[in-house]
Amino acid sequence: MLPVLTLLLGLPLALASPTCAPLIPVTFDNATVPGLLGHWVYIAGASRYPPHLEELKALKHAAFSFSPGSHEDELNVTETMRLNETCVVRNTSKVLVFRHNSTLVHVDDQVFATANLIQSDKDLLILRHLNDDIPSLSLSARTPNVSKEQLEEFRSHLHCLGFTEEDIYFTSEKDACPLPEEKKDEGDAE
Template identity: 70%
Template sequence: MLGSLTLLLALPLALATEPTNCTQLVPVTFDNATVPRLLGHWVYIAGVSRYRPHVEELKVLRYAVFTFSPSSHEDELNVTEIMRLNETCVTRNTSKIQIFWHNSTLAHVEGQASSTAKLMQSNTDLLILKHLNDNVPTLSISARTANLTKEQTEEFKAHLHCLGFTEEDVISTSEEV
């Protein structure tokens, strides 16, 4: 009887400490409006990962912008990237984004390397990607401008919490996240 009473008294506390409601962590199902929404200029803002080599890469990234443009193939986008890695500036226009309509995923292909991601439902001026490589939680945010609104920042933080990350885990090129 005492055990049952303890269980009943502890239940509200246990329910109160459940993880944040993660209804926001919903991937976009690709349709005819998806690709046009992706086209254009994006500013990389921040990323977070549990994959150690990826974390080390994020730590040297100081600035990054990229542009998606149409390719000659309907299932592919051209990517031009400009980034600063520590004190080195790098420009690349040889990579592609492959679009997989059947499972609504994107794959960034550059040479022999590729990474796959799902586009998360979000504000149309945000590009929140949940990366799917090696079953290791990884999330990134890019935006149309370098400055996020408070609402956009909160939206990204909600996604972070859904994957078990904290704000301290974020590696940012901006002071805003």
């Protein structure tokens, strides 16, 4: 009787909390790195790391693209983002790919940010930012729209890291800045 009672009392608890699968980094190979090339849209993020948290609060929209760098494990980055009311375009940073430990290092003017790319849909970029064991996770996608299932996957990862819905900062497509090539096209037409 006691095992049945224990099972019945524990069942609602087990059903209420999702199982937390470990965040498994992608193993970088010759197909993975080229798969990162191209346009991405930053969708959402959550962090307990104070510098990232301040940036998340100010970030209204961001889009970025990766292009081949000077060697196979280096990607050039072009970023277009709206921080509060200001549009910023940067094309001076790089991402270094470290295959031996499956990490990405974003290098921007002597500032380094390290992250793991988490296994997921090939059109998603879920990054676990590595900052002294302080949890931070971000979601980017090939398009500004993600499916309900993709968003739920991200939210599940956040929940397992101890984040609540109030901790998530979303960007909005309505706050997008013109991309550099759009400005060029407009100027050419005039």
